[in-house]
Amino acid sequence: xxxxxxxxxxxxxxxxxxxxxxxxxxxxxxxxxxxxxxxxxxxxxxxxxxxxxxxxxxxxxxxxxxxxxxxxxxxxxxxxxxxxxxxxxxxxxxxxxxxxxxxxxxxxxxxxxxxxxxxxxxxxxxxxxxxxxxxxxxxxxxxxxxxxxxxxxxxxxxxxxxxxxxxxxxxxxxxxxxxxxxxxxxxxxxxxxxxxxxxxxxxxxxxxxxxxxxxxxxxxxxxxxxxxxxxxxxxxxxxxxxxxxxxxxxxxxxxxxxxxxxxxxxxxxxxxxxxxxxxxxxxxxxxxxxxxxxxxxxxxxxxxxxxxxxxxxxxxxxxxxxxxxxxxxxxxxxxxxxx
Amino acid sequence: xxxxxxxxxxxxxxxxxxxxxxxxxxxxxxxxxxxxxxxxxxxxxxxxxxxxxxxxxxxxxxxxxxxxxxxxxxxxxxxxxxxxxxxxxxxxxxxxxxxxxxxxxxxxxxxxxxxxxxxxxxxxxxxxxxxxxxxxxxxxxxxxxxxxxxxxxxxxxxxxxxxxxxxxxxxxxxxxxxxxxxxxxxxxxxxxxxxxxxxxxxxxxxxxxxxxxxxxxxxxxxxxxxxxxxxxxxxxxxxxxxxxxxxxxxxxxxxxxxxxxxxxxxxxxxxxxxxxxxxxxxxxxxxxxxxxxxxxxxxxxxxxxxxxxxxxxxxxxxxxxxxxxxxxxxxxxxxxxxx
Numbered sequence: 001x002x003x004x005x006x007x008x009x010x011x012x013x014x015x016x017x018x019x020x021x022x023x024x025x026x027x028x029x030x031x032x033x034x035x036x037x038x039x040x041x042x043x044x045x046x047x048x049x050x051x052x053x054x055x056x057x058x059x060x061x062x063x064x065x066x067x068x069x070x071x072x073x074x075x076x077x078x079x080x081x082x083x084x085x086x087x088x089x090x091x092x093x094x095x096x097x098x099x100x101x102x103x104x105x106x107x108x109x110x111x112x113x114x115x116x117x118x119x120x121x122x123x124x125x126x127x128x129x130x131x132x133x134x135x136x137x138x139x140x141x142x143x144x145x146x147x148x149x150x151x152x153x154x155x156x157x158x159x160x161x162x163x164x165x166x167x168x169x170x171x172x173x174x175x176x177x178x179x180x181x182x183x184x185x186x187x188x189x190x191x192x193x194x195x196x197x198x199x200x201x202x203x204x205x206x207x208x209x210x211x212x213x214x215x216x217x218x219x220x221x222x223x224x225x226x227x228x229x230x231x232x233x234x235x236x237x238x239x240x241x242x243x244x245x246x247x248x249x250x251x252x253x254x255x256x257x258x259x260x261x262x263x264x265x266x267x268x269x270x271x272x273x274x275x276x277x278x279x280x281x282x283x284x285x286x287x288x289x290x291x292x293x294x295x296x297x298x299x300x301x302x303x304x305x306x307x308x309x310x311x312x313x314x315x316x317x318x319x320x321x322x323x324x325x326x327x328x329x330x331x332x333x334x335x336x337x338x339x
Numbered sequence: 340x341x342x343x344x345x346x347x348x349x350x351x352x353x354x355x356x357x358x359x360x361x362x363x364x365x366x367x368x369x370x371x372x373x374x375x376x377x378x379x380x381x382x383x384x385x386x387x388x389x390x391x392x393x394x395x396x397x398x399x400x401x402x403x404x405x406x407x408x409x410x411x412x413x414x415x416x417x418x419x420x421x422x423x424x425x426x427x428x429x430x431x432x433x434x435x436x437x438x439x440x441x442x443x444x445x446x447x448x449x450x451x452x453x454x455x456x457x458x459x460x461x462x463x464x465x466x467x468x469x470x471x472x473x474x475x476x477x478x479x480x481x482x483x484x485x486x487x488x489x490x491x492x493x494x495x496x497x498x499x500x501x502x503x504x505x506x507x508x509x510x511x512x513x514x515x516x517x518x519x520x521x522x523x524x525x526x527x528x529x530x531x532x533x534x535x536x537x538x539x540x541x542x543x544x545x546x547x548x549x550x551x552x553x554x555x556x557x558x559x560x561x562x563x564x565x566x567x568x569x570x571x572x573x574x575x576x577x578x579x580x581x582x583x584x585x586x587x588x589x590x591x592x593x594x595x596x597x598x599x600x601x602x603x604x605x606x607x608x609x610x611x612x613x614x615x616x617x618x619x620x621x622x623x624x625x626x627x628x629x630x631x632x633x634x635x636x637x638x639x640x641x642x643x644x645x646x647x648x649x650x651x652x653x654x655x656x657x658x659x660x661x662x663x664x665x666x667x668x669x670x671x672x673x674x675x676x677x678x
Contacts (some may be wrong), residue, residue, distance in 0.1 A: 096652075103531075
């Protein structure tokens with residue numbers, strides 16, 4: 001079968017790239033959550049031995065990249081490309097991680113959808129033969145996000161009930177042409193959807209329509225239904241966004257509830273950890289995918305996964321200028337089988 | 340010939356995608372420069388009819404996207420993917436341009452290398468059959484950059500001799516599987532290089548080593564030499580960066596001077612327009628490529644062009660934290676012939 005465009009916005013891989021290895025790192029709060037024992041490395045030091053939170057983010061990325069390469073038994077110079085991005089202004093977490101590594105690097109900005117976007121582009125590159133190996137890498141940090149997007153931490157601002165908690169974490173996956181899998185079968189590129197939400201403390205509601213549109217397009221383009229997947233997981237819609245997407249599908253007469261989860265809901269104990277609607281940030285879906293989810297796939301507990309990264313494409317400045325919040329969702333199918 | 344990875348960091352396209360159309364827009368200062376009559380649209384209003392400079396940037400992107408689609412006789416819903424990015428925090432110029440357009444969109448961050456990065460990824464997607472058509476789009480704005488990266492405009496800070504002037508402009512190119520060309524033959528993905536420069540007002544010197552490394556890798560990977568190109572053009576090294584790259588190649592015994600230019604040097608009259616070392620910003624190489632350069636290719640005055648986008652991957656915060664400036668350069672070969 002030829003690799004090809006399918007339907008409105010999907011791509012099917014003729015020679016599905018294999019995920020050769022994956023690694024995750026997370027902070028103290030994440031280590032105390034329900035997935036605490038699934039991260040490769042956790043740190044009680046929020047600065048990960050660095051002087052600033054931004055440098056900590058670079059350090060987390062370096063850590064998961066090195067670990068993923070180690071697991072795949074590859075050297076840095078055997079990586080043909082890296083697809084990287086993060087939430088920091090000018091994506092400096094990633095750029096500083098990749099500097100002087102001698103690895104061809106393409107920078108991405110997809111907000112919290114970055115893990116799905118980077119995985120998708122890495123798979124596109126490997127499947128087409130452009131790269132023999134490719135890295136997908138991203139991170140986020142509670143403290144660097146908090147001060148960039150919201151308030152200085154010392155200010156102690158009260159969080160609204162719809163707010164989410166930016167995950168301190170990073171994830172990396174190495175893709176290659178040969179391997180035992182799991183495999184990336186196909187991808188659905190999301191469009192930018194703006195549902196008119198203006199509350200930057202309610203990103204779940206802002207992102208839910210984008211998630212719904214991409215998942216629906218994915219089903220349409222590839223003639224699949226929820227039953228074809230063991231698990232459909234969104235990036236970081238949180239509890240409210242997850243509920244909205246479920247209701248949207250309900251309205252269509254499509255039942256996804258029994259196999260639909262959200263990384264932002266999974267990573268924290270919503271009641272016990274004071275995180276309101278759940279986790280968010282590029283590192284949320286990255287550390288859950290490159291830990292818990294791919295570990296479950298390795299154990300064949302999940303055979304087919306629809307991984308949907310979700311991102312809110314706002315900036316503090318667009319909010320100050322009275323704008324609503326555009327959002328995007330990219331989806332990739334990961335399977336233990338090559339088809 | 341199979342599409343394939345070549346050498347260290349290059350990709351050769353088996354079925355070179357055609358540039359179906361291109362469009363550029365620029366501001367008043369750019370319209371008064373040496374390339375003033377090559378932009379499709381210029382505006383004396385720095386806000387392009389909008390309320391803020393950031394919205395002006397979105398407006399410029401919308402304008403060139405619509406114009407490029409018009410020229411290619413395509414509707415928005417006939418675009419299978421858009422690769423977009425800009426310099427604004429969280430790339431909001433692009434996200435707000437793409438919202439509710441119903442176009443599958445992948446966000447990029449490559450600083451001023453974005454035009455080359457987006458062109459490269461669009462070509463990779465079209466050549467592999469993932470997309471039938473793809474858009475490469477980016478912009479920058481003097482005033483939005485100035486206040487984000489440097490000082491409030493009203494402050495009237497004095498510029499150092501090595502400083503560059505961010506171009507107000509945007510460029511868009513539509514790629515497709517069939518067409519009369521020019522064609523994107525191959526691409527070289529850059530690595531992130533940090534030469535230790537800490538002066539954010541000397542980005543030419545910070546980016547020059549990355550440009551040199553990528554162009555050299557390109558020659559090595561594809562067994563080519565400067566003589567194989569009618570023109571080698573970097574994004575926005577400015578006068579100083581251009582000189583450094585020329586000297587680096589001189590040291591290697593490689594003469595590129597007679598066919599090596601820089602968009603940042605070309606777009607302004609360096610002596611008459613008070614821009615010190617020249618133009619910069621994503622919109623610099625975008626508006627020069629999607630105006631002057633591709634127009635010259637259409638007239639067959641340039642038959643083979645090596646287009647090298649250059650980006651400085653700093654943020655104001657990394658400078659404040661005492662960091663040096665990592666940089667990247669991505670190169671694509673554009674030719675009037677399919678091989």
